[in-house]
Amino acid sequence: MGGRHSAGSGNASENAANRPAGEDLRTSINSHHRVDPNVRGTDARTLGEPDDSGIGTRTLDSAAQTLGEPDNPGIGTLPSGASGASEPPAKSDPVKKRRRSWFRTFLSFVGELLITAGLVLLLFIVWQLWWTDVEVHRDQAVQQQEIVQDWSPEPSTTGTPRTDDPPVAAPVADGEPIGIIHIPRFGSDYAYTIKQGTEMSVLNQGAFGHYANTQGVGEVGNFALAAHRQTYGAPLRDVPELQEGDPIIIETGDAYYVYRVTEHYIVDPSEGDVVLPVPRQPGVEATERILTLTTCHPPFVSNQRWIVHATLDYWVPRSDGLPPDMVTD
Incomplete structure (x- = not known):
């Protein structure tokens, strides 16, 4: 048994001697960063994958919602659950639009007609109550002179x-x-x-x-x-x-x-x-x-x-x- 141990140890030492120095360093780092698959689902959401440079996926998504996408700097995207693209405006009903247009035109015509009639009535009252007196008094003086x-x-x-x-x-x-x-x-x-x-x-x-x-x-x-x-x-x-x-x-x-x-x-x-x-x-x-x-x-x-x-x-x-x-x- 002591011989097998020695042989194994010798092979390990030989293998270590034959590996490049950098490979040992990467192996050591990977061993320290290896994450339990059962834990990764939680930690990755917080810490992110190694490629994320330590920024969690949720954190990044939240930042994107706050700061906006890179091609739209400083303008926040729509809240979670809403589509980022603007929805097209609702199409108006041309028939209803024509009806509203006709009704508004009719109301405008009636309003203008009432205003005109009011002005004409006002002018008639002024003429009837005041101007006819002015004309008559002037004409009476002429008539009396003629008589x-x-x-x-x-x-x-x-x-x-x-x-x-x-x-x-x-x-x-x-x-x-x-x-x-x-x-x-x-x-x-x-x-x-x-x-x-x-x-x-x-x-x-x-x-x-x-x-x-x-x-x-x-x-x-x-x-x-x-x-x-x-x-x-x-x-x-x-x-x-x-x-x-x-x-x-x-x-x-x-x-x-x-x-x-x-x-x-x-x-x-x-x-x-x-x-x-x-x-x-x-x-x-x-x-x-x-x-x-x-x-x-x-x-x-x-x-x-x-x-x-x-x-x-x-x-x-x-x-x-x-x-x-x-x-x-």
């Missing part, structure tokens, strides 16, 4: 009131001037033309219109007039301010007729009997010279009529001078 140029000049003296039968103005054609109305309660310079007829073509000139088939100025019966209360000069805008006894003066080429307010009230538009020779008394013969004013009520609603009655107090020939109620201090 009085055929009359004798306005007197500068005060005439003497008369209570005998006054001259009756001659009838005129539709749209033709009858005279000028003055209402001192509304201002010393208040003056509007009076024309035959109550059509809008007459009233929209800012004129008072004379009801057809009613009596003329100065005549026994009812000299009935209509005028606007809003827009187109609004001659009777302030009609509620009239008080009993206030003078209403009709100027013609022959005389001044001074009526005094006796009453006012509100009626429905269907109550046309207010312009009868004796207001609201059909078939009764007139004995007084009455003036009636009619206008819309309330303003901008106009579902009723405001009525004012006045009776002739006196008259003054134009050649004698102005009536005392037109003379201001």
